[in-house]
Amino acid sequence: MDNQNDDMIPEWQAKKEEKPASPIQPAEPVYGGMSPLQEGSEAPQGPRPHSGLGIASFIMGLIGVLLSIGSYALIFSVILNNRDTFTDAKTAEALFDSNSDLMVTIGMGGLGILAAGVIMFVGFILGIVGLVQKNRKKGFAITGTILNGIFVAIAVLIVILGLVRYASGNV
Numbered sequence: 001m002d003n004q005n006d007d008m009i010p011e012w013q014a015k016k017e018e019k020p021a022s023p024i025q026p027a028e029p030v031y032g033g034m035s036p037l038q039e040g041s042e043a044p045q046g047p048r049p050h051s052g053l054g055i056a057s058f059i060m061g062l063i064g065v066l067l068s069i070g071s072y073a074l075i076f077s078v079i080l081n082n083r084d085t086f087t088d089a090k091t092a093e094a095l096f097d098s099n100s101d102l103m104v105t106i107g108m109g110g111l112g113i114l115a116a117g118v119i120m121f122v123g124f125i126l127g128i129v130g131l132v133q134k135n136r137k138k139g140f141a142i143t144g145t146i147l148n149g150i151f152v153a154i155a156v157l158i159v160i161l162g163l164v165r166y167a168s169g170n171v
Contacts, residue, residue: 050137054130057144060123064116064151071112078105117155124148 082102127145131138 048135048137050139051130051133051141053126053133054136054138054141054144057123057127057130057148058140059144060119060126061144061147061151064120064123064148067112067116067119068151071109071116074112075106075109078102078109117151120148120151124152 123144127141127148130136130141131145133141
């Protein structure tokens with residue numbers, strides 16, 4: 001009787017006992033004869049960390065911008081508060097000779113601008129180094145490099161313009 005039931009079932013519905021087919025294995029990509037993960041190395045776990053040098057570059061850029069703004073504000077406030085005396089070169093020279101506080105204030109502003117320039121130059125270098133680090137996020141490094149690079153470019157431009165003006169004799 002079993003034989004008759006087997007004949008009545010279409011062939012495509014008949015249960016055949018076979019070994020399950022092995023799953024298809026993807027071909028391994030070739031990386032110059034080396035696999036992407038060598039023995040002993042591990043796959044990166046979780047998200048990539050931020051570049052520490054990039055973060056330092058970004059923070060140095062912010063400090064440099066704030067220091068520059070504060071220094072320029074200090075210098076401009078001194079000039080604007082004494083604008084009557086700065087119209088004549090001899091009067092301004094006499095003002096600096098008689099008022100040492102004014103000279104110290106403008107000198108502090110100049111030192112602040114110089115310090116901001118040094119900080120931002122170092123931040124620019126750190127940003128570039130942070131950009132070439134592997135397996136790190138690059139957001140802070142890009143932002144720090146651009147922020148510091150703008151100030152460094154402006155400083156270089158001012159120096160070049162000063163040298164051109166000096167060379168032309170219009171000092």
